Structure formats: C-alpha cells, structure tokens
Amino acid sequence: MTGTPRPIDDPAGFIRAETRLRAVPMVPEIVLHLADEAVPIWQRTEEELGAMGLPPPFWAFAWAGGQALARHILDHPGIVAGARVLDFASGSGLVAIAAARAGAASVEAADIDPFAAHAIALNAAANGAAGIAVLPADLVGQDRGWDVVLAGDIAYERDTAERVFAWLFALAARGAAVWIGDPGRSYLPRERLVKIADYAVPVSRELEDSEIKHTSVWRPRAG
C-alpha cells in the first residue's frame, strides 16, 4: 500500500453501506449518513482507497462544533436569510444544510476530503436541501464575496487552525459575518473571539471521551 489514494468507483455506495441515516442529536430536524464508530469505517476507507495514513472520516460524524452552529442558525435564521453563505470545512454538510433550510440565498460547502464532497451531496439530498454547491477544495486565502462564513469544529490541529483563523479574521475585517462553532478545542484563539451562545451537545464517547460536550458559538472580536 502507498500513501496515494486510488480513485474509487462508487463513493456514494460506499458511504451508504458504511453509515446509517440518522437524526442529528442537537439538530433532529436534519438527518445525516452517520457512522456508529470511527475506527472500522476509517480502516475500510483505507482499504477501499488502497492507501494508509489517511485522515479520519470526519464526514461520517456530526461534530460538536457543527451541531451547535447548525442549532444556532436554525434558531436564528436571520443570520443567513438571503445571504451568500460559505460553510468552510463542511464535513458531513450539516452546517450547510442548516443554512439552506434557514433561507440562505446560496450555500457553498467546502472540504478538502474527497469523501466529504460525496457525503455532503448525499446528506443534502436526504434533507431536500437543493442547491448546495459542493467545493472539494482548500479555500483558505480565497474571497468569493461571501456575506456569511460558517465554520464548525476547525480548531483541533495547530497548523490548520493558524492558517484558517488568519483567513477568517481577514474576511471578518472586510465585512463578512463569520460564525464559529467550537467545543473548546486546543487551538481556538479565544482571546480574539466573543462567545455568543452555549450549548450542551450530545456526542459519541468513542470520539470525545464524554457524552456531552459543552460547545459555544463564537464570532471574531471587533477591531
């Protein structure tokens, strides 16, 4: 085996076979193709792609940050109503689907994991959320004129968090409304953020070593 994944014939079929369509605990009005456990699906992803050392299948779980942010958007639809929205690091597409349901004018969902693109499309269809544009790309540094930029659970790795937050703060400085969902991951730049709301999010003990994760919705501090 090498570290270079080979293409797979039927990624959507793989996702359907390895997950179950289930309601998201904090956002039961949205269903997602979710895995029960991380390790088996991670191993089967590596087998399927003929590659080792792949990142975890983030797209197969509803992360605490995304759950809190999706809940917040659905309860406060004015955040996205009529807006051009980016869901950055979309994973399953949970936050993008919430934005579409809350009345965004357009929604782009971006993630660098090629499986995530297929998961987002499947999950959008399962929720009747038409029109989400899936971008399988690293958009850090780009500005496509979004009104609102959403990011759930992106502060778990130092290098990524530094790059991503520098970009998000630049977008906020030019006037984009940036919203972040985060359960207190290690690389969240709290000193530059304002807490907007708190949620107690049900999560998997296997992933988080806890059944509830206290999670907040944050915005960049002005100035």
Ligand SMILES: C[S@@+](CC[C@H](N)C(=O)[O-])C[C@H]1O[C@@H](n2cnc3c(N)ncnc32)[C@H](O)[C@@H]1O
């Ligand atoms: C912990 S998951 C969060 C997924 C989703 N937002 C949620 O809360 O359920 C983090 C996601 O970030 C994605 N990611 C990491 N670096 C990225 C980048 N530079 N651009 C886009 N996505 C990225 C990963 O592929 C993964 O899907």
